[in-house]
Amino acid sequence: MRGAVIYAPGDVRFENLDDPKILQPTDAVIRTVATCVCGSDLWPYRGAEPIGDPHPMGHEYVGVVEEVGGEVTHVEPGQFVVGSFATSDNTCANCLNGWQSSCLHREFMSTCQADYVRIPNAHGTLVATDGHPDAAFVPGLLAVSDVMGTGWYAALAAEVKPGSTAVVGDGAVGLCGVIAAEELGAERIIAMSRHESRQKLALEFGATDIISERGDEGIARVKDLTGGIGADSVLECVGTAESMRQALHSARPGGNVGFVGVPHEVQVDGEELFFSQVGLRGGPAPVRRYLPDLIDRVLTGRINPGKVFDLTLPLDQVAEGYKTMDERRAVKALLKP
């Protein structure tokens, strides 16, 4: 089969690779129907994370089951399935608590920008749809496997409630966070964005206000819009020290920040967090917990997070997908084998 391999910053190649095989009785192999490039893939692509030896890339996927191991009975060959970037057995203590992204047998997916993918813990990770979905739903279901699930978690971690005010960014996860905040009943959704196309999508998803200022000016604008005290909920979907600082200062005392961008060189000062009285929760989203609900919301047309894909490429042009996103010419690139 063929798949993406990263060699160095800026150097992603599409190559012949060994076909994945069932290694454990809990594995499945799927034929990829759609995959994509994640904002977090850009960290190594930009040289902000070590790459080491050349290795495959990608952790977002929907596909059709090709083969399953002996212990996989929830799904069977031929079914269309949605999974998560973090696999889970769905039976350990953390899974039973609803924190499947901290499953005691978790493996992070990392080979999904390819024709076929081996899914560890397939039994507890994959959720099959009723029949094969119409092609129009595929982007939305693909989004559910990561960015929409992550935006949903960010909104829950930020404790978005009916009537509350939420602040979000304009990346793919942030835009899905707008959807989540809207679905969870936020009355006011403030999108931080200076890109016209992203502003438009944020408004379409339910944003009520757009702020184009950043940093201290952005914080001041949020305060202006929230009676001087800050927002109830802030979704931090980037992972830089500056984005975390902006998030913490945009939330009101007693408010919450949900942070879902993997933090890169972020230190939170204990005394500052203390006096802010802001609640902080982050992490890899427990997407598996939300899959049945989010799949249903997509297939009933209630939400359409597939709109965050503003570029569709054949899988063999995966390098172009990275490049376009790196240059911020696309929000998110969908790849079709």
Added chain:
Amino acid sequence: MRGAVIYAPGDVRFENLDDPKILQPTDAVIRTVATCVCGSDLWPYRGAEPIGDPHPMGHEYVGVVEEVGGEVTHVEPGQFVVGSFATSDNTCANCLNGWQSSCLHREFMSTCQADYVRIPNAHGTLVATDGHPDAAFVPGLLAVSDVMGTGWYAALAAEVKPGSTAVVGDGAVGLCGVIAAEELGAERIIAMSRHESRQKLALEFGATDIISERGDEGIARVKDLTGGIGADSVLECVGTAESMRQALHSARPGGNVGFVGVPHEVQVDGEELFFSQVGLRGGPAPVRRYLPDLIDRVLTGRINPGKVFDLTLPLDQVAEGYKTMDERRAVKALLKP
């Protein structure tokens, strides 16, 4: 009048001071019935916080109203009142959200180890009891003004729920946290303590398990007691880097740490917090929010946080109170003018 003044680490004196006066129409002056020494008073006493010029000390108090400013109508001279270490107008946006300790007009109390005290924002800060309470209730009501209110907040910030497992320390606030966890329905309450008298009090307050190990060994013991994953709720009532580290590592993925000790040189690593999936909320407790409820629990005999005072001294021996607590010969010293 007379009151405590700190001059330097280890040097607290009891001196003649000017009588407090009404300075604002929102002020009251109370005659102190009981005050005490706080764990946080030990930071400057131990030289861990700058002292600057000699200044009065103390932020915990119950007393009888002597005089009120023109805008204070909730309480009147002669009433017995309980307040909070953080004053609040109880009308600003943060107060209305229940975060009175972030009141936009907040002033921290700092002159309470004295015969008389001026209370700013008295209207929104003081709560009067029905009549003067029996002397037996005074220690409990005094505890409510800080340590019990703070333990209560720590338990709420750590999201203690019926049936959950909570971990607490054995300081005065930690012991009040045991009471709070018990009242909020925790099924298992693990007290970290190596002092026999404190262990005994923790058990009396509702602790189900005692762990005398600290650091990594303490964390391992918590994991042993919680099926290997950690506790639902951890109350961090100290404020050191080590206590915060121990708290974060003792909580399970999806669990919560409530931190109420003012952090001293504590940095939380963003990536570590991210992958822990632990929720973190701290701050000065919004005691005013809890006062009516906690006063009621004390006066009905449902809780008796006054037991954390294992030493009672005349106010003029305040220096001895500091010394005894510094040497950990007492959990908490009550001072009677």
